[in-house]
Amino acid sequence: MTSNKEARRTDKNKEGNAEFFETVEKMSTAFAENVSKFSEQWNGQWNSQWNEQLTNWYNSWINELPESFTQDAAKPTAFNLRKNLDEIAGGIGGAALPKIDTAKIIEAHFDLWRNYQTLWMNTTAALMQWFGAESEGEDKNPGHEVITPDTGDYRFKDPEWSSNPVFSFIKQSYLLNSHWLRQMIDQTEGVDDATRMKIEFYSRMIVDAMSPTNFALTNPAVLREMKETGGQSIIQGITNYLEDQQAGFDYMCPRHTDISAFKVGENVATAEGSVVYQNQMMQLLQFAPTTKVVYKKPLMIVPPWINKFYILDLREDNSFIRWAVEQGYTVFVISWVNPDETYADKSFDDYVKEGIFAALDAIEKATGEKQVSAIGYCIGGTMLAAALAYMAANEDNRITAVTYFAAQVDFEKAGELLVFTDEQQISQLEPKVREQGYLDGASMAATFNSLRANDLIWYFVINNYLMGKEPPVFDLLYWNADSTRFPAQLLLDYLRNMYQHNKLSQPGGFTLLGEPVDLGKIKIPTYIQAGKEDHIAPPESVFKAVNLYGGPVKFMLAGSGHIAGVINPPSAKKYQHWTNTKKKSYTELEDWFADAKQHPGSWWEDWNKWLSKKSGDKVTARVPGKGKLKIIEAAPGNYVKVRS
Incomplete structure (x- = not known):
């Protein structure tokens, strides 16, 4: 049971939190009123500096891009992430620079900062309550979430993504950064529709790839499976990966089902x-x-x-x-x-x-x-x-x-x-397919898989390799x-x-x-x-x-x-x-x-x-x-x- 002294301390903390948020809100309002004036005065200079900085960030980041995000250059595929990102960014530092709405960019940064402040406070409170509840046998409350997955996003369906404060923090941190990146792209003006579509697509590919669900140590379901199987799930996952590599599957085309379970003319395509x-x-x-x-x-x-x-x-x-x-x-x-x-x-x-x-x-x-x-x-x-x-x-x-x-x-x-x-x-693809005589089925499959990466790539990476399970028949x-x-x-x-x-x-x-x-x-x-x-x-x-x-x-x-x-x-x-x-x-x-x-x-x-x-x-x-x-x-x- 909570003592009267502890209850008074809790009430006092709540009052302090309310004062803090009221102060933050006043600061935010005053800040927003001055952003517009600032952006009008410095927009031209800021755009130039922003694009120069953006170019530097891009070059630094793309050089560190893992080779696993590219495919063999000799392979006649329509999907090569590193090359496509280079093409998109090729004009960033050129004459036709995109227009950056400074006010909206700063506002997005401030929103991210404010949400992280709230996230840290909520997580700290949730951890204190969580450990306290554990010691006293009470129900655990993970606290209020500042951001939740979009409707239909099944990646975080495991209960621990919400019930465990640590995993809840990881999830919300990822979602906040993902949302911030989308805001950055949305607020960029002066970009033609085709380029914007490319930027949005490849940004989403990277964001999807970086989801904490795709890594063993940040996925509660994977850790739980590892514990329950005594580590056999990881061993089986590695075995599945090696077998799939030998069979011609790769990270863009993981094995979706048990190929040996079907035979054309016997249990599929059987109409007389x-x-x-x-x-x-x-x-x-x-x-x-x-x-x-x-x-x-x-x-x-x-x-x-x-x-x-x-x-x-x-x-x-x-x-x-x-x-x-x-x-x-x-x-x-x-x-x-x-x-x-x-x-x-x-x-x-x-x-x-x-x-x-x-x-x-x-x-x-x-x-x-x-x-x-x-x-x-x-x-x-x-x-x-x-x-x-x-x-x-x-x-x-x-x-x-x-x-x-x-x-x-x-x-x-x-x-x-x-x-x-x-x-x-198309010009990059042409010499490769002319040399081979065709575009192979795996390359086409990789392209179509990339349109729904969470469903057709990462779900199976998690299931087959991190969880060590067989794909569905x-x-x-x-x-x-x-x-x-x-x-x-x-x-x-x-x-x-x-x-x-x-x-x-x-x-x-x-x-x-x-x-x-x-x-x-x-x-x-x-x-x-x-x-x-x-x-x-x-x-x-x-x-x-x-x-x-x-x-x-x-x-x-x-x-x-x-x-x-x-x-x-x-x-x-x-x-x-x-x-x-x-x-x-x-x-x-x-x-x-x-x-x-x-x-x-x-x-x-x-x-x-x-x-x-x-x-x-x-x-x-x-x-x-x-x-x-x-x-x-x-x-x-x-x-x-x-x-x-």
């Missing part, structure tokens, strides 16, 4: 079907019907060529391919080749001609139908849109309705992937690790034409098979799906296509991101989706969203209702091999089994 056509670019799969009658028009799916098609056929309970077959569609899917160096000169033209157009010819032979519906997923959708524009210019009407899953055709708002696609970086993560190579010429053309110059969105700006194409000439009905949380094809970017096509367009916004926003079967009863039936045009997604109606669960049934009306009458179900094309081998075929 056959390969009915193949060439050097792709195999065409026709899936077996599960209904007695089907829609007259077949359905052709064009997946991205940088991933395997079986994202649409992971398991029986979430397979889009199986579900579409059950709705009565004759489903054909392109399974792209995993190219090697012999494909170095293959271009966008080659993929359209020997992929999409060859598939259309083969489908006609297999079914006798000249017209089909089509789906394009991600960059497969980008290619399909370009092909449709070419077909429209040549009065080729074989595709009568089209659906796009997370596909961009206007890259103005393409998100953080733009960080990697300016001419300086998860089919989606297996597919994510099963990426394909990107032919050199196709890669460079795609980055320059789409991300850098945004040519496809411009009428006549992009040339396909020798002809300028115009998306506005596409008059067929179009269904566009976008993921609300998509970080690869941001919904704002996907939405811009609404005003580019010349025919009727239905836009639908799905809950979740690039994968889960697409692969969401009705049986899962997860997420939600939004539709808008108002007869008005929109140029911005936020305006469309304001008028949209939310629906629970999957959007697949909404899509089926739309497409079924455009798929013709019902005919007798078609069995693979019964048409003019014979079965080459069983689905999923051999192309999809070639690993990078």
